[in-house]
Amino acid sequence: MGKPTGFLEYRRQTPKEKEPKERILDFQEFKKHDSLEKQREQGARCMDCGVPFCQSGCTLAGMTSGCPLHNLIPEINDLVYVGNLEEAYARLTKTHCLPEFTARVCPALCEEACTCGVNFAPVATKENEYAVIENAFRKGLVKPCPPKVRTGKKIAVIGSGPAGLAAALKLNQRGHEVTVFERSDRIGGLLCYGIPNMKLDKSIIERRKKLMEEEGVQFRTNVNVGADVKAKELLKEYDRILLACGASNPRDVNVKGRDAKGIYFAVDFLSRVTKSLLDSSLEDKAFPEIKGKRVVVIGGGDTGNDCVGTSIRLGAKSVVQLEMMPEPPKERTESNPWPQWPKVLKTDYGQEEAIAVFGKDPRVYCTTVDEFIKDKDGNLKAVRTVELTAKKNENTGRVEMSPVKGSEKQMDADIVLIAAGFLGAQKYIADEFGTALNERGNVKTKDSGYETFKQKVFVAGDMRRGQSLVVWAIKEGIEAAKAVDRSLMGYTNL
Numbered sequence: 001m002g003k004p005t006g007f008l009e010y011r012r013q014t015p016k017e018k019e020p021k022e023r024i025l026d027f028q029e030f031k032k033h034d035s036l037e038k039q040r041e042q043g044a045r046c047m048d049c050g051v052p053f054c055q056s057g058c059t060l061a062g063m064t065s066g067c068p069l070h071n072l073i074p075e076i077n078d079l080v081y082v083g084n085l086e087e088a089y090a091r092l093t094k095t096h097c098l099p100e101f102t103a104r105v106c107p108a109l110c111e112e113a114c115t116c117g118v119n120f121a122p123v124a125t126k127e128n129e130y131a132v133i134e135n136a137f138r139k140g141l142v143k144p145c146p147p148k149v150r151t152g153k154k155i156a157v158i159g160s161g162p163a164g165l166a167a168a169l170k171l172n173q174r175g176h177e178v179t180v181f182e183r184s185d186r187i188g189g190l191l192c193y194g195i196p197n198m199k200l201d202k203s204i205i206e207r208r209k210k211l212m213e214e215e216g217v218q219f220r221t222n223v224n225v226g227a228d229v230k231a232k233e234l235l236k237e238y239d240r241i242l243l244a245c246g247a248s249n250p251r252d253v254n255v256k257g258r259d260a261k262g263i264y265f266a267v268d269f270l271s272r273v274t275k276s277l278l279d280s281s282l283e284d285k286a287f288p289e290i291k292g293k294r295v296v297v298i299g300g301g302d303t304g305n306d307c308v309g310t311s312i313r314l315g316a317k318s319v320v321q322l323e324m325m326p327e328p329p330k331e332r333t334e335s336n337p338w339p340q341w342p343k344v345l346k347t348d349y350g351q352e353e354a355i356a357v358f359g360k361d362p363r364v365y366c367t368t369v370d371e372f373i374k375d376k377d378g379n380l381k382a383v384r385t386v387e388l389t390a391k392k393n394e395n396t397g398r399v400e401m402s403p404v405k406g407s408e409k410q411m412d413a414d415i416v417l418i419a420a421g422f423l424g425a426q427k428y429i430a431d432e433f434g435t436a437l438n439e440r441g442n443v444k445t446k447d448s449g450y451e452t453f454k455q456k457v458f459v460a461g462d463m464r465r466g467q468s469l470v471v472w473a474i475k476e477g478i479e480a481a482k483a484v485d486r487s488l489m490g491y492t493n494l
């Protein structure tokens with residue numbers, strides 16, 4: 001522990017972000033970052049707890065508390081405090097292989113579980129991670145590590161999201177020959193075509209891709225496995241297949257008027273905007289026209305928030321975000337104590353921007369859409385909303401949201417973005433490999449591990465655990481790599 005009195009002397013400080021009205025002018029990353037000197041003070045706040053919940057990654061009340069990767073957080077914080085970022089990088093990469101992504105987009109489960117947060121504010125661990133990994137890139141510490149010996153085994157990884165990337169990186173470093181198949185034109189999965197550029201600049205993905213290629217990983221983009229290449233061919237050519245295709249099956253809002261023109265699924269919308277941004281700085285206009293339009297986002301979660309921030313950048317006239325559930329409390333309730341993940345109101349970047357531009361929070365709670373209203377040409381012109389109230393289902397004992405009779409209202413809308421969650425993996429790819437899905441739409445595995453019931457086929461990431469977080473996808477990729485390696489070599493040293 002670097003400074004025993006650090007948590008008493010220094011307050012939590014995270015760098016200032018660009019002002020909302022300034023950052024909506026472009027799609028650049030809006031987070032700023034502090035100098036090493038400032039960051040050292042944040043490292044000094046860490047108390048090196050006897051029981052460091054920050055790195056526990058345990059499940060409490062059905063939610064993850066602490067880092068699923070079990071990053072060696074107290075040690076890293078101490079090394080940041082003493083200014084030894086080189087050693088901190090060595091520590092960080094003992095458990096983590098893609099920290100440049102989580103340092104930008106992770107909701108920081110570690111911070112919400114930090115003991116400092118019980119009375120004050122948590123240690124700025126995510127910002128410390130950013131300082132460590134970006135310093136390592138700047139100083140040339142992140143070098144390609146091709147394996148010294150090749151095993152002669154060939155592995156196909158299907159899907160290049162964080163799960164596929166983590167698995168490919170590990171399996172290649174072990175000496176196996178790895179090819180990653182990706183149906184999009186760029187790698188990264190939702191890191192590329194989901195999370196908007198202002199949260200994660202896409203050059204960060206290219207930087208990692210280059211390193212992995214130098215290490216020997218082969219990427220084959222624009223290959224839709226199941227359509228362009230058949231499972232049969234891959235099973236013949238490769239010793240193992242790892243499916244890491246995500247859980248991109250969107251939940252629809254199947255109400256009257258759903259066929260109106262102007263209704264898009266959130267990820268389709270976000271990915272088209274990012275592709276246009278990367279291909280032509282938005283010049284090709286290959287995305288739905290938003291300028292001057294009244295946008296309604298259905299879904300109050302993180303994906304919905306990304307739709308709000310993106311719509312504002314594209315010049316929407318108004319943005320409303322509908323959320324089925326009631327507004328969460330501002331502070332933890334007694335039934336949600338530390339170190340559980342706090343179920344409290346968070347105002348994310350998109351909502352901050354809406355407040356700055358339109359003067360009010362875009363979120364409307366306990367509300368959904370029960371009809372899409374079209375004009376005579378079939379274009380969306382309004383939505384009919386209905387209020388919801390919480391009711392206990394006597395059969396299941398669970399609380400469900402039910403419509404309140406007579407609460408219907410009409411709201412003008414030109415564009416609807418559906419961000420209502422996901423229903424698991426796409427069936428065609430599971431069917432192609434003969435891997436069954438469970439009742440939640442995720443691929444079934446033996447003993448809840450990573451091996452499917454189909455010989456030679458493994459699965460990782462959202463495709464196995466359902467729509468989750470980047471940190472979980474990376475953890476799954478690493479664990480699946482171990483399982484694949486063990487099945488090939490009889491043991492694993494990964």
Ligand SMILES: Cc1cc2nc3c(=O)[nH]c(=O)nc-3n(C[C@H](O)[C@H](O)[C@H](O)COP(=O)(O)OP(=O)(O)OC[C@H]3O[C@@H](n4cnc5c(N)ncnc54)[C@H](O)[C@@H]3O)c2cc1C
Nearest residue numbers: 159161162163183189190225245246461462468469470473
């Ligand atoms: C809009 C949005 C924003 C998010 N923001 C955050 C965030 O800020 N922080 C966070 O931690 N998490 C976030 N998440 C969740 C996170 O992105 C996912 O949990 C994570 O990317 C899952 O990784 P994965 O590798 O399992 O799958 P994915 O990232 O979904 O990657 C799967 C890949 O497989 C490819 N694929 C699928 N089928 C085939 C096929 N047949 N042939 C070839 N390739 C195929 C897909 O094209 C895709 O590239 C967000 C999710 C969304 C939708």
Ligand code: SF4
Nearest residue numbers: 046047049054114115
């Ligand atoms: S819980 Fe917080 S204070 Fe304790 S070791 Fe982890 S980061 Fe440091």
